[in-house]
Amino acid sequence: MSTTTSLAPGLLDEVHETQSAFRALLDALARPGQVNTLAPALPGVALGGAMARLLLTLCDEETPVWWQNADPDLQHWLRFHTGATVAPRPAMASFALLTDVGSAPALADFAAGSAKSPEFSSTLVIELPSLQGGTQTQWRGPGIQEQRRLALPGLSADFWTQWQVNHAAFPQGVDIIFTCAEQLVGLPRTTRVSPPEGV
């Protein structure tokens, strides 16, 4: 009974709010590295606005979600509103929620899909404390005119090395959505990330 007394509401205007979240996600993945702004956090939900809204938009009973920090209240909340189950291992997750990326499993531990069905890969949603102030990186690839510079903080030292392996495995590999409160940045598997020239 304790879980039902603390159950937080979902989206109040589900149709329009999920559509605008989906649009923001499409833009984020079509323009990697561009910061998109979604709506504020949901009352009573201990997740950033962008992350919570993406979850309610994307999840359903066929998408197991892996939680880096398993919070029973949040898991029950997502289950109640979307029907999404909890994935026991990262490799079984359609979506993986990472709130402390420094101590997260390696990218290779998540589902990369198969050569025949690369769409059965995990999508990682990573909450960062900020979207700037970290090590400079240079992003290139489809959806980026020339290059884009980002400095995402809090990533582990070998994160970008792992990302290069992930990128090289195309068409397999994971996609990442970085979120920070109500903002999101897409990093699809097609994007090449390298240290900026001259460094």
Add this chain to the structure above:
Amino acid sequence: MTNNTASGELSARRTWLAVLARASLSELEAKRVLLGELPALQQVRPPEVGMLMLRGRVGGTGNPFNLGEASVVRCAVRLGNGALGVAYALGRDKRRAELAALFDALLQDPAWHDELQRTLIEPLQAQQAQARDSRRREVAPSKVEFFTLVRGDA
């Protein structure tokens, strides 16, 4: 012991949820007016309409088959900091589901339970049983007995 009480509570709740699901809007609305002021209503899941597959039994073996789909409306609400009230009802009447969820939330509150059980659930339950009973008696004469014809070549 605890288990028994828990399952007893569960079946009691199941009973009143079934009664509320069959209650008409006017019955629920009439009772709601009598309650007066209540704590703020929070819609945890605003009333939403969906579809439900109805299954029937067919053939001599009773295999299940999909009879068709029915509209159903569901809702979850909380009053103040109380328990979560839920409702499912056939049809597309959102207000009816919202009121049923509200009464479910109140019925889980010990301060309200006995009064609502006495003045709302029990009368409705009796009325629904009576309606079902009279309907059953109405259609009973139309029952047809089928006999298997055995070929008499023995």
